[in-house]
Amino acid sequence: MTGPSADPAEAPLATIAIVGLGLIGGSIALAARRRWPAVRIVAVDRADVVAEATARQVVDEASVDLTAVGGADLIVLAAPVGANPGLLSAIPHLVSGPALVTDTGGTKRSIMAAASGLPGRLTFIGGHPMAGGTGGGLGAARCDLFDGRPWLLTPAHGDEPAVGPLAAFVEGLGARAIVTEAATHDRVLAYVSHLPQMTASALMSVVGGRVGEEGLAWAGGGLADTTRLAASEAAIWRDVALANRDHLGEALDDLITALQALRRDLGSGSGIDRLFGSARAWRETLRRQGQSSPGEGTR
C-alpha cells in the first residue's frame, strides 16, 4: 500500500475491492474511477448485480465470489450493516498480505468490536459516508454522491496513524474526512440521522392513517419535506436500530418528552415560544453549515 500521493491524479491505493455494489458501493466505484482512472476496482455482489456492473463497466472485475478481494490494498465492506460482521470474519482467510479494511455502515461500535479479532496485517478503520438517498441499488449510484459530504472515520485506539491513506481516499471521492471514536459516532448519529428517520416514518404513518389519500391531497410542501425520509426501506434501518438501540432509545425518549411538554402547553403558548425559539436557532446553525435542503427559503 502506498501513502497518499502529491499528484492528485495518482491513486493512494493500487487496487480496491468493494463488497456490496448498491447505492453506496456503486457510488464509491464511480467516484474512484472519476478521480483515479488507473485504479483497479474489484467488486463482489449477487449474480444479478454482477451482471449489471459488468454490462455497465462500472468496475474492472465483478464476481459473486468473495475470494476476488484477495489482492486488494483496500477492502470496502458496503453491504447492509447486518451482513458486514460475517464478511469481516471471512477476510483473514482470503487475504494473505497487508491490507486496509473499512466499511460504510450507519453504526460503528458493533463492527469495531467484530474487527478487534483481525490479525495484525489487516487494519480495520470504520467508515460512514453521510450521503445516500431513499432510492437504493446500483442503478441509483452516482459519481458525485459524496461531494462535499462528511465521511466519518473511526480508527480503533492505536490505529490512528493508519487513517491517513483512508482519509486521502475518501477525500479523493469528494467527501470531507472526519475522524472520531466509534462510541461518539453512534451517540451523535442516533440524533442527527437515526432519530430523524424514525420520526419521519412515524409521522407519515400516523398522518396517512388518520387522513387517508383525500386528506394527503390537502397537504402543503411542509409535510412532503418532513416525511421525505419515510420512503426509506425497513431492512437497512432494522439493522441500524438494533445495533444502536441504546442511544436511539434515549433519543426517542428525548423527543417523546419534548412532544409531551408541547402537548401540555398548547393552550398557553409559552411552550411553543420556548420550543420554537430553540428550534429556530439550531436550524439557523444547520443552515449556516450548508446542510440546507434543496428548497430552502423558496417555499
Next chain:
Amino acid sequence: MTGPSADPAEAPLATIAIVGLGLIGGSIALAARRRWPAVRIVAVDRADVVAEATARQVVDEASVDLTAVGGADLIVLAAPVGANPGLLSAIPHLVSGPALVTDTGGTKRSIMAAASGLPGRLTFIGGHPMAGGTGGGLGAARCDLFDGRPWLLTPAHGDEPAVGPLAAFVEGLGARAIVTEAATHDRVLAYVSHLPQMTASALMSVVGGRVGEEGLAWAGGGLADTTRLAASEAAIWRDVALANRDHLGEALDDLITALQALRRDLGSGSGIDRLFGSARAWRETLRRQGQSSPGEGTR
C-alpha cells in the same frame, strides 16, 4: 359584485382589499395583478409595510387606515390568525354595501364562529391557501406562490352558493379551490400541517440541544429536510395551536403513541417493519399526488 367571467383576462371582482400585506397578502396582490391587470387592489398594513408596498407599486392604494376597505367587492383578511377576528368585527362599520369577505388563516372554526354575527349583506367564506414559506413578510411575496397549490374554502351552512366567485378568484391566482367544512378542515390540517410543524420544531430542538454545533456538522441531508419547518416563527403557530388545540392535541398523542411503540420494539425489528411498511406506502401516495419535496429522489 359580478360573477366569474367567461373571459379569463376579466376579473370576477372589480376591487379587492387585502388586510395584512405579508407573504400571503403580498403574494395575493402580485398574483391578482398577474392575472387581472385591471383589477383595483387596496391594501391595509402598518406604516412601514405601506411605505414598501407604495415604493414597489405592489397595489393601487396602500393605507394604515382600515376604512380603505370600504369600497371593495372582496375583502381578504391576511393578518395573523389571532388578529383576524378583531378585524372582522370592525368591517360591518366600514362597509355599507354587499361584499364577500374571506381570510387566509390556518384554522377555520374560530373565524367561522366570529363571522356568524356579520350582517346579511356581508358573506364570509373561510379560506386557507396551502402555500407559504419559512421566510415571511412582503419581501418574500411572489406572484407564483399559489400555482398548483390547494386553497381550502369553508362556507357556512347556507352560504355554499356564494363560493363560486371566490373559487374563481383563487383559481385565477393559480390555486386549486377545494370546498370543505370548517370542522373537517381543522381536523385534517392538524395532521397534514400543524403536526409536521410541531414535530420538525421538537426534533430540531432536541437534536441541536443534544449534539450541539459540532454534531450538526455531521448531519446528512435527511436532518435538513426533516427540520426545514423548524425555521418557522413561533408567533404564527402559537395562534394556530391555541385555536386548534383539541385536534392538534389528538394528533400529538397519536405521534407520541407511535414513537413509544417504536421505542419498545427497537430490539426486535418487527415494530420497524410494520411502521416503515405503512410509512412507505403513504409516502408513495403523497408523492403520486405531486406533493414531492424539491430534492425528491435526487439524494
